[in-house]
Amino acid sequence: MVEKEGIIREYKRREYFEKPSTIKNRKKKALVRKQLKKIRKAQSQNRY
Secondary structure, eight states, rough: OOOHHHHHHHHHHHHHHHOOHHHHHHHHHHHHHHHHHHHHHHHHHOOO
C-alpha cells in the first residue's frame, strides 16, 4: 500500500536538497530519453 502511494519514492526524492537547475536538467534528460524511446519503438514497428 505504501509503494502504491509513492511515499517511499517521495521520501527519497526529498531526502537531500536539490538545486532547481539540477531538477530542470534531470527532467530534461528524462524527456529526451522518453522521446528517443518513442522514436525507436516507432521505427521497430515500421520494419515489419
